[in-house]
Amino acid sequence: MSSVIVLLSLVAGSYFIAVLESWLTHGRFSLTRPAISALALLGREAVTARTPDRLFFETAPVLLLVVGLLGAAVIPLAPGLIITDLATGALFLNAALAYVLVALIMAGWGPNGAYAMIGGWRFLGQFIAYAMLIVMPITAVAMRAESLSTTVIVASQEALWNAAYQPIGFVLFVVAAMGLAWLPPLDLPNAPGDLAGGIEAEYSGARLAVLRLARMVIILVMAGATVTFYLGGWLGPWLPPVVWSAIKVLAVTAAMLSAGRLVPRVREARYLAVSWKLGISLALTNIFLVGVIALVVPI
Amino acid sequence: MTGMTAQMTFLAFFGAAAVWFGIVVFRTHSMVRSAIALLFSQTAVGVMFLLMQAEFLGVLQIMMMATEMSVMAIFMVMFMMDPGGMGAMEMTHQKRLSLWAGGIGLVGALAVIWLADWGPPVPVIPGAAEQAADLGRELLGRSMFIFQSAGLTILTAMVAATMVAIVPNEGREG
Numbered sequence: 289m290s291s292v293i294v295l296l297s298l299v300a301g302s303y304f305i306a307v308l309e310s311w312l313t314h315g316r317f318s319l320t321r322p323a324i325s326a327l328a329l330l331g332r333e334a335v336t337a338r339t340p341d342r343l344f345f346e347t348a349p350v351l352l353l354v355v356g357l358l359g360a361a362v363i364p365l366a367p368g369l370i371i372t373d374l375a376t377g378a379l380f381l382n383a384a385l386a387y388v389l390v391a392l393i394m395a396g397w398g399p400n401g402a403y404a405m406i407g408g409w410r411f412l413g414q415f416i417a418y419a420m421l422i423v424m425p426i427t428a429v430a431m432r433a434e435s436l437s438t439t440v441i442v443a444s445q446e447a448l449w450n451a452a453y454q455p456i457g458f459v460l461f462v463v464a465a466m467g468l469a470w471l472p473p474l475d476l477p478n479a480p481g482d483l484a485g486g487i488e489a490e491y492s493g494a495r496l497a498v499l500r501l502a503r504m505v506i507i508l509v510m511a512g513a514t515v516t517f518y519l520g521g522w523l524g525p526w527l528p529p530v531v532w533s534a535i536k537v538l539a540v541t542a543a544m545l546s547a548g549r550l551v552p553r554v555r556e557a558r559y560l561a562v563s564w565k566l567g568i569s570l571a572l573t574n575i576f577l578v579g580v581i582a583l584v585v586p587i
Numbered sequence: 588m589t590g591m592t593a594q595m596t597f598l599a600f601f602g603a604a605a606v607w608f609g610i611v612v613f614r615t616h617s618m619v620r621s622a623i624a625l626l627f628s629q630t631a632v633g634v635m636f637l638l639m640q641a642e643f644l645g646v647l648q649i650m651m652m653a654t655e656m657s658v659m660a661i662f663m664v665m666f667m668m669d670p671g672g673m674g675a676m677e678m679t680h681q682k683r684l685s686l687w688a689g690g691i692g693l694v695g696a697l698a699v700i701w702l703a704d705w706g707p708p709v710p711v712i713p714g715a716a717e718q719a720a721d722l723g724r725e726l727l728g729r730s731m732f733i734f735q736s737a738g739l740t741i742l743t744a745m746v747a748a749t750m751v752a753i754v755p756n757e758g759r760e761g
Contacts, residue, residue, distance in 0.1 A: 341617065341619070341620070343620070344619075344620075344623075374642065374646075374715065375642060375643075375714065375715030375716035375718075375719065376642050376643050376646050376715060376719060379643070379646050379647065379650065380646050382650050383646045383647075383649045383650035383653075386649075386650050386653035386654055387653050389653060389654070389657050390623070390626065390653050390656075390657060393619075393623075393657055393660065394623065397619050409661060409664075412657055412658070412661055415654070415657070416658075419654065435716065436716075436719060437716065
């Protein structure tokens with residue numbers, strides 16, 4: 289039952305993201321626009337490039353969607369409302385999201401086109417930049433909760449949210465999450481206006497629809513992960529837990545989507561340099577500080 | 588009993604998948620396909636860990652391999668003259684040597700499997716959370732020295748490789 293509820297909320301959430309994204313990009317608010325676009329994509333002819341790596345080309349969008357769903361499986365929306373409460377949930381989320389990279393490389397390589405391939409390999413560079421900044425802040429979160437289970441992590445924030453307890457980790461994680469979901473200003477793999485769509489360049493029709501849907505799910509999963517790890521998950525006064533989860537996830541999604549529009553796109557070399565020279569040092573400092581606080585003050 | 592049978596069936600399936608993808612690594616002409624096939628072979632091994640109720644090890648294996656194989660793929664694409672396999676590139680080299688090395692490795696592995704004293708099966712399998720905690724204690728206990736020295740060795744190799752690879756060009760960004 290909880291699987292069905294989680295999946296339905298994923299569908300609703302993805303639709304919300306689609307509405308929000310088109311509002312932010314085109315400046316027009318329309319509730320029906322994503323549905324019409326999706327129907328149009330499904331009805332359109334699916335063109336394939338000449339001599340594609342057919343296996344990769346067909347697998348990539350589906351793999352991306354599966355990865356997003358696997359990630360969503362360990363995000364709790366309320367006590368007991370989770371698809372599977374794994375003891376290694378936080379690590380499992382990481383493992384699932386590592387395959388976003390695999391899917392994008394396949395999507396880049398598969399169509400046998402220059403723009404797509406550059407997009408795919410760019411994402412690999414981007415991955416090298418954000419990967420450690422996803423894992424290391426999660427390590428500090430797990431240190432406080434003394435568990436990798438996502439429900440225990442939420443419960444550990446009863447007294448104080450992790451966003452306040454470990455603000456350095458919070459900022460690092462949110463930026464890295466935006467990198468993972470290739471949101472602006474870290475949208476190097478598709479880079480509108482620069483790469484002619486990048487990894488999306490050679491996809492059309494139903495395949496493009498699946499690719500876009502998968503990305504919405506991944507954005508939602510990253511917002512869900514931020515809420516679970518740093519913003520107290522379902523915790524909150526007066527309202528039921530599910531409502532709190534929904535409010536927080538949608539607020540984080542909106543913040544992630546709009547923040548990126550205010551800054552220019554970051555070049556991959558610059559992103560790598562800042563992530564490794566500054567980001568990893570800060571992440572290590574965060575782990576150290578959390579370790580000390582956890583030992584000294586029991587909150 | 589049915590649970591046990593289902594577990595064995597899936598274990599056999601993913602074992603076969605791991606071997607099959609291992610074969611695909613050498614059967615394909617495309618470097619990228621080869622790397623991804625190796626990734627899926629290792630992922631299948633990770634799923635086998637999960638089926639054997641070693642949750643932490645399984646998840647870790649599945650996570651680590653994705654990154655490693657992708658990074659390997661880009662290096663293969665950079666250094667090979669025919670990464671897409673358009674010219675039907677051959678994936679095997681030094682066949683005689685490889686056959687001997689593979690054969691000796693197989694015999695060695697089988698000998699270890701049969702001759703080692705594995706002890707009786709664990710009566711009660713600890714829960715996943717307990718396994719992770721046990722593993723942590725092991726890594727920070729008697730295995731600490733081995734892991735720390737291995738980590739330091741890898742770090743040294745990485746620094747050395749980077750030093751060799753970068754072009755000494757002052758004032759260049761990135």
